[in-house]
Structures are given as C-alpha cells and as structure tokens.
C-alpha cells in the first residue's frame with residue numbers, strides 16, 4: 001500500500017515555455033490542472049502554446065506533491081495532487097488609480113486528496129506571501145460561490161449573459177460619430193492590447209489581461225488550443241480615425257435558432273464606440289440574435305435602445321472576487337469622491353489584516369490610521385464585506401440590509417456608499 005496519509009510537500013516554480021529547464025515539471029502541473037477541470041483533451045501542442053502564454057504572464061505555479069510512495073499503479077509522485085496558480089496584474093480601483101493584485105487561478109485538488117486542507121494550506125501561505133511582498137489585494141473568479149468567503153474574499157463585481165434581439169425591433173437612439181469596418185481578426189494581436197489598455201485605465205474593477213486573451217480574440221488559439229477560423233472581427237474608428245474599440249465574434253451555426261452571433265470579446269474605449277459596435281452587431285445580415293456572456297449588469301445598451309426589452313438578461317452573477325490583504329494600504333490607495341470620516345472595525349478569518357482603522361478623507365485624499373480596539377466604530381464588517389465595497393460596485397447599504405455589515409453609527413453605511421462610489425460602473429472584462 002502506498003502513502004495515503006496526507007503528507008505533502010508544497011513546491012513553487014515559474015511557468016516556462018517548451019525547451020527551457022523546468023518544462024517537464026510545468027507541463028505535468030498543467031496536466032493536473034486539466035484533470036481537475038475535467039479537460040482531458042489537451043494535446044502536447046496545446047499545452048506548449050498555453051505554457052508560452054503563462055510564461056509571458058509571469059505565472060507562478062504551486063503544487064502539492066506526495067512525500068511518501070504513491071499507491072501502487074496510481075499516478076506517480078511527480079504529478080501534483082493539488083495545484084494553485086498566481087500571476088500579478090494591475091487592478092483599476094477607481095478614478096484611474098491602479099493597484100497591483102495577486103490573481104489566483106487554476107485551483108484544483110485531486111478527488112482522492114480533497115478535504116484534507118490542501119486548498120486552505122496553499123491559499124493561506126500564498127496570501128501571506130503576497131502580503132509580505134507588499135501586495136494589498138488578491139483576486140479570483142470562482143467556480144462555486146461557497147468556497148472563497150471563508151478566506152476573506154468578497155464579490156466585488158457582477159456580470160451577466162445577455163441575448164439581444166437584433167431583428168427590426170432593435171433600434172438604438174444614437175447618432176454614429178465614428179465608423180465600423182471588418183478586419184482580419186489577426187490584426188487584434190496588435191490592436192486589442194492597445195484598446196484594452198485604454199479600457200483598463202478607464203474602468204473601475206478592470207484587471208490587466210493575460211496573454212491568452214489576444215490569441216482568443218484574434219482566433220489564433222481557441223479554447224481547444226487550435227486556430228479558430230470561425231472568428232470574425234470588426235474595428236471601431238473614432239472621429240480622429242484611430243481604432244478605439246473592437247468586437248470579436250462568431251456565428252453559432254445554421255442549426256441554432258434564432259440565427260445567432262456570439263460575442264467572443266467586446267472592448268470599447270469610448271461610450272460611442274460601445275454603442276456603435278452594437279449597431280454593427282445588430283446590422284449583421286441573416287442573424288436575429290447576438291449573445292454575450294460577459295456583459296455588464298449596468299449596461300448603457302439598455303438605456304440607448306428604444307425598446308430595452310430587446311435584451312434578455314436572466315443570468316446575473318458574481319464575477320470578480322476581491323480579498324484585501326492590507327487594509328491601510330488598500331484604503332490609502334483609493335481616491336474618494338466624498339469627504340468624510342469612518343471608523344471601521346474589520347474582522348479577518350485568516351488574521352492577515354484585522355483591526356480598527358480610521359479612514360479620514362479630505363479633498364478626496366485618504367489618511368488611514370490603525371487604532372487600538374475599543375475606539376467607537378461606525379461600521380463593523382468582515383474583510384470580505386470591505387473587499388466587496390472597495391471597488392464601488394457593491395453597496396454597503398445592501399450589505400447592511402443583508403447583515404454582512406453592522407452599522408454602529410446610524411447612516412454610516414450610506415456615508416460609506418458615497419465615499420466608496422466610483423466614476424462609472426464597476427466591471428471586469430478579464431476572466432482568469
């Protein structure tokens with residue numbers, strides 16, 4: 001009998017592309033991730049291409065490896081029983097301010113080793129290490145809603161799937177100021193990062209994108225790892241002739257009724273570019289519906305349509321989960337549109353940043369001071385609730401009504417809502 005006792009060694013190593021030292025270990029790690037997400041179809045070419053993008057992102061792989069001899073005939077010891085990936089990109093925290101974020105991804109634990117604390121062990125160590133490194137927030141997108149609250153993550157942005165009726169009913173009240181033209185999708189390899197960068201700088205809740213996005217949008221690498229010849233692209237040109245938006249999309253096939261175009265990526269750096277890309281999508285002949293899985297919940301499209309019921313949006317859900325690692329750093333980094341003073345008592349299930357903090361905002365600038373417990377506080381909340389309200393996308397008043405924030409000073413939740421609000425709707429276009 002092999003060792004099933006639950007003795008594990010945790011190893012961390014960087015992603016490397018094929019041909020470099022460490023590739024075998026990285027590739028084996030990647031295959032364990034595939035196993036965890038029920039993806040058994042990755043060819044060696046697909047793995048190699050993915051690994052090249054992971055290297056470009058600077059990803060760090062963490063794996064848990066059995067220290068004893070694995071059970072006879074079972075997977076060998078070099079295959080990790082648990083995986084945990086991270087990368088660092090900037091997070092837009094409102095008003096154009098950026099904060100480096102620890103992005104957590106590729107979390108899997110082999111079925112035969114689950115519920116032995118491996119996720120907790122990897123998560124706890126990684127968040128502590130990120131904090132020690134000076135990173136003030138961590139972020140992830142969750143496979144299930146019940147896993148990450150216990151580690152101090154809170155839902156900070158939402159998204160929804162929309163199906164837009166683009167028959168004659170579709171009528172946008174907007175006079176175009178630019179133009180849209182069809183392009184070879186491959187131009188997105190060059191154009192998409194530049195357009196996205198503008199959106200990223202303008203959108204609270206936006207996270208920097210991993211390399212894979214440009215390959216996906218341009219049809220260079222579909223989710224199956226192969227070229228995707230079905231991808232089409234259109235660019236939006238602003239009044240100055242520069243490209244300020246793009247949409248990458250594909251036809252769902254003649255068997256789908258009504259005839260549908262699926263948006264793969266829609267990135268618009270201006271309000272007009274957004275509406276005009278929708279005008280373009282709605283004008284595609286032989287198509288009666290356009291669907292998009294990553295649409296904002298607070299969507300100007302609904303307000304620009306003569307008939308907002310053209311949008312069928314039944315599926316609104318959590319998108320970005322945020323975890324503040326260092327309350328003073330995170331709060332001081334933000335700009336606040338309303339002045340005020342709040343005393344926050346923050347609890348933290350991992351003990352990383354619990355305490356009582358005075359947030360004092362004058363002229364939009366914050367001073368944050370940690371004070372001894374016992375100071376009369378205005379709001380008492382878990383770090384997950386503070387993380388939810390941090391990007392202005394979730395209302396503290398709603399969290400108070402839910403019992404997730406407790407108000408010691410009447411009106412403090414509303415004051416927090418005003419102070420934490422942001423200049424435009426919080427939305428994250430980066431899945432990872």
Ligand SMILES: CC(=O)SCCNC(=O)CCNC(=O)[C@H](O)C(C)(C)COP(=O)(O)OP(=O)(O)OC[C@H]1O[C@@H](n2cnc3c(N)ncnc32)[C@H](O)[C@@H]1OP(=O)(O)O
Pocket residue numbers: 036037104105106107108109110113114115116117118119120121140141142143144146147150
């Ligand atoms: C950011 C991302 O990558 S999202 C993708 C997450 N991965 C997946 O969904 C893949 C399939 N699932 C898995 O691989 C595993 O079941 C995991 C990663 C979700 C959990 O790993 P485990 O090692 O079993 O978790 P661990 O034993 O450390 O449990 C930690 C805590 O989370 C809880 N927990 C674990 N999984 C779940 C779940 N699916 N739902 C609710 N609670 C959960 C445990 O009960 C435990 O609670 P406690 O410590 O408060 O008592």
